[in-house]
Amino acid sequence: MRAWKWLGLAGILAGVATGAAIARDERVRRHYDAAEIRERLHRRHDEAVAREAGDPPPAG
Template identity: 55%
Template sequence: MRWWKVIGLAGVAGVAATGVVIARAERRRRAYTPDEIRARLRARLEETPKGETSGGTDGGTEGAGRAR
């Protein structure tokens, strides 16, 4: 086997491994229901002190009802 074939096979294996990592992360991200995500975001908002929120005066929840 020539060296360029080994490099090519290593490249293919690297691309496949990257695809597996991306697919696993996507599956983990989509495992949450919208209600779970909403609850987690609200809990994080409650943990932040009022002075550290960015955005408007309502704690950064502007546009929260516009999610698709």
Template identity: 80%
Template sequence: MRVWKWIGLAGILAGVATGAAVARDERERRHYEPSEVRDRLHARHDEAVARQATEGDASD
């Protein structure tokens, strides 16, 4: 029975740690202006398209 208590405690601690990480990421995300988010998304899209194009060329 003691093992189950430790497993339950570990599960609770994992949930708390996950919640803290999500809250931290949310705070960081909210510091961006909408134009900054848009620019970053466009840059990531351009990188993905370029990467896909180079992978497509390599498979030919």
């Protein structure tokens, strides 16, 4: 029975750690301004189009 208690505690701690990591990532993501987000999305789109066409990704 003691092992189940440790397993339960480990599961709870894993859930807390996952929630903390998600919250940290969300805070980092919200610090982008609109221009930075737009530029990153355009760059990712250009890379995806180049990958579809078989071209090397654009530099920069």
